[in-house]
Amino acid sequence: xxxxxxxxxxxxxxxxxxxxxxxxxxxxxxxxxxxxxxxxxxxxxxxxxxxxxxxxxxxxxxxxxxxxxxxxxxxxxxxxxxxxxxxxxxxxxxxxxxxxxxxxxxxxxxxxxxxxxxxxxxxxxxxxxxxxxxxxxxxxxxxxxxxxxxxxxxxxxxxxxxxxxxxxxxxxxxxxxxxxxxxxxxxxxxxxxxxxxxxxxxxxxxxxxxxxxxxxxxxxxxxxxxxxxxxxxxxxxxxxxxxxxxxxxxxxxxxxxxxxxxxxxxxxxxxxxxxxxxxxxxxxxxxxxxxxxxxxxxxxxxxxxxxxxxxxxxxxxxx
Amino acid sequence: xxxxxxxxxxxxxxxxxxxxxxxxxxxxxxxxxxxxxxxxxxxxxxxxxxxxxxxxxxxxxxxxxxxxxxxxxxxxxxxxxxxxxxxxxxxxxxxxxxxxxxxxxxxxxxxxxxxxxxxxxxxxxxxxxxxxxxxxxxxxxxxxxxxxxxxxxxxxxxxxxxxxxxxxxxxxxxxxxxxxxxxxxxxxxxxxxxxxxxxxxxxxxxxxxxxxxxxxxxxxxxxxxxxxxxxxxxxxxxxxxxxxxxxxxxxxxxxxxxxxxxxxxxxxxxxxxxxxxxxxxxxxxxxxxxxxxxxxxxxxxxxxxxxxxxxxxxxxxxxxxxxxxxxxxxxxxxxxxxxxxxxxxxxxxxxxxxxxxxxxxxxxxxxxxxxxxxxxxxxxxxxxxxxxxxxxxxxxxxx
Numbered sequence: 001x002x003x004x005x006x007x008x009x010x011x012x013x014x015x016x017x018x019x020x021x022x023x024x025x026x027x028x029x030x031x032x033x034x035x036x037x038x039x040x041x042x043x044x045x046x047x048x049x050x051x052x053x054x055x056x057x058x059x060x061x062x063x064x065x066x067x068x069x070x071x072x073x074x075x076x077x078x079x080x081x082x083x084x085x086x087x088x089x090x091x092x093x094x095x096x097x098x099x100x101x102x103x104x105x106x107x108x109x110x111x112x113x114x115x116x117x118x119x120x121x122x123x124x125x126x127x128x129x130x131x132x133x134x135x136x137x138x139x140x141x142x143x144x145x146x147x148x149x150x151x152x153x154x155x156x157x158x159x160x161x162x163x164x165x166x167x168x169x170x171x172x173x174x175x176x177x178x179x180x181x182x183x184x185x186x187x188x189x190x191x192x193x194x195x196x197x198x199x200x201x202x203x204x205x206x207x208x209x210x211x212x213x214x215x216x217x218x219x220x221x222x223x224x225x226x227x228x229x230x231x232x233x234x235x236x237x238x239x240x241x242x243x244x245x246x247x248x249x250x251x252x253x254x255x256x257x258x259x260x261x262x263x264x265x266x267x268x269x270x271x272x273x274x275x276x277x278x279x280x281x282x283x284x285x286x287x288x289x290x291x292x293x294x295x296x297x298x299x300x301x302x303x304x305x306x307x308x309x310x311x312x313x314x315x316x317x318x319x
Numbered sequence: 320x321x322x323x324x325x326x327x328x329x330x331x332x333x334x335x336x337x338x339x340x341x342x343x344x345x346x347x348x349x350x351x352x353x354x355x356x357x358x359x360x361x362x363x364x365x366x367x368x369x370x371x372x373x374x375x376x377x378x379x380x381x382x383x384x385x386x387x388x389x390x391x392x393x394x395x396x397x398x399x400x401x402x403x404x405x406x407x408x409x410x411x412x413x414x415x416x417x418x419x420x421x422x423x424x425x426x427x428x429x430x431x432x433x434x435x436x437x438x439x440x441x442x443x444x445x446x447x448x449x450x451x452x453x454x455x456x457x458x459x460x461x462x463x464x465x466x467x468x469x470x471x472x473x474x475x476x477x478x479x480x481x482x483x484x485x486x487x488x489x490x491x492x493x494x495x496x497x498x499x500x501x502x503x504x505x506x507x508x509x510x511x512x513x514x515x516x517x518x519x520x521x522x523x524x525x526x527x528x529x530x531x532x533x534x535x536x537x538x539x540x541x542x543x544x545x546x547x548x549x550x551x552x553x554x555x556x557x558x559x560x561x562x563x564x565x566x567x568x569x570x571x572x573x574x575x576x577x578x579x580x581x582x583x584x585x586x587x588x589x590x591x592x593x594x595x596x597x598x599x600x601x602x603x604x605x606x607x608x609x610x611x612x613x614x615x616x617x618x619x620x621x622x623x624x625x626x627x628x629x630x631x632x633x634x635x636x637x638x639x640x641x642x643x644x645x646x647x648x649x650x651x652x653x654x655x656x657x658x659x660x661x662x663x664x665x666x667x668x669x670x671x672x673x674x675x676x677x678x679x680x681x682x683x684x685x686x687x688x689x690x691x692x693x694x695x696x697x698x699x700x701x702x703x704x705x706x707x708x709x710x711x712x713x714x715x716x717x718x
Contacts, residue, residue, distance in 0.1 A: 011592050012594070012596060012609075013593075013594070014608050015631070015632060016606075016632055017597070017606070017680055018601055018602040018680035018693070019597055019601050019629070020323060020461075020602060020684060021632075022685050024642075024685070025630050026635075026688055124640075125636070260640035261639035262639075264641070265639070265640075265644040265654070266644060270641075315649055315650050315675035316523065316534070316649040316677065318533075
């Protein structure tokens, strides 16, 4: 056979088994995820105008450029074309007040990429959710610029969670659930578009880009823990539905908690992770010094992931 | 993009087709086989050309020539049988020996019958007396349709195979596992239905569906194609020297060793550099680079995939998404294990149960990072086996 001449006619492609693939790639998943974020982004622009466009655009740009430069420096091939950096940047923008100064957006978005991802070796290596890292750093470093009430003074509205924090349950009695659902109160740029975030999340669930385990158990964790507090003293603690519909709960349920590398992989650990994350969210909101503890809850439960993921089934045929 | 379905059960069309007898075959050998023919020797169809030196009744089957012809070359992994050259003037044309039917097949039983079957080319290494025998009647992978085709069209042959097995192994019981909703029966078998969605169709999971036990040690499994081989031996009392191979939606009966090229020509399938051709199904089949490779007896399908139809496999980093964990029927963590293998941490891979892997390929199928996950797992398994052998060899030296 060695004498056989190699021509293009007898040159065949080979591949390792299996030769089939489900067709899903990181790139396609990220495109679906960005599509899922789109309705909320449009709603944010409708509500907050040009400011929202500027924040989303700068956050996305800074994230992609930072990743590109980091990969250049690390002598790696650029992975900008899989849209993971853009996704992280946009999710980070969703957590900001829409009037955030551009320097803050750029620094935050860059730190999201650098400290949330690249120090761990890039997308998929980080043990913590990158956009939550960016938000946490910004909130701790420049609290005045991240304060939703202070930054959104132009609007004659209130931020429900700050109201709850500083003025108690009575202050939020006139905030209706529908207004929360449609984002008619002050809030972070994208996270407050609760209904549209949920629609995006359901789209991801329906197209099987996202598994239901973490989002559903997270929401269940928020609801049940909120319910327990509410039963203990309804005059002191808000209703569980209020917690579900306010702040970043929905964004966390569908985009921050299931962040691929920082969430567990087995079924039972995923359910536990989601549930405990939800419980932590309520606990931080109740006892913490920040009005919304969503990202802190996500980061804290991320740290427990390796531990929770130790709950593994026996392998097939194992004794 | 086309949605991939992993259901394997199909509605059948057409009958078993023969192809024109090829003039040259390349009969594959296993490492254990020892050639018993010489170059330029004239061999008849059904004549033994390679055997196993061990006298055990449970081993690989002997290899027989599948056409009348002359041995052209003996390679480590194949024997090439080509056309008989035209006789020189004044000489008589050589006549290949005719193989006589083995009359004693009807009278033998037990281990002796197993040995006889082995000599007739049936691989008996997976068989044990008095165990439960499970016949896997599910098409093993999507696009492999030979199993259900034989259940539908060759029930008499399968019955003969079952009767021979009963005499040879005296099994506790024989169970036939078929796809839910299908109506196949084989005389002498209890029928059990199971899911036809890959990977539920691979042997360990079919055993689980039939017995409710994971890796039980009192069960033997064989595929319908294997049973058909035994049935044909029982019917003809001759070695069965053909493979049943499905190509797209047709099933062919071809002499063992037929070049893939010849079969594809007969099946009117065009191939070129824009195709990946594999021996076997789309999930576990090995892709080939040389279309002159002979079809093995155990090969029951040829799969073709367009280059570019699926995203190419690349050594990308794992993104920890956990899709492989949800897809894995063995309940191990293929993503983590693949990283252990990638960085040669084979002992870590062992402590995380890499040996439980069923090699179904679902991990690679679902991987969004397009990592060759299965390949890494196979690497870890092979490295561990090599490591164990080395340790064993060292111990022997110490003694």
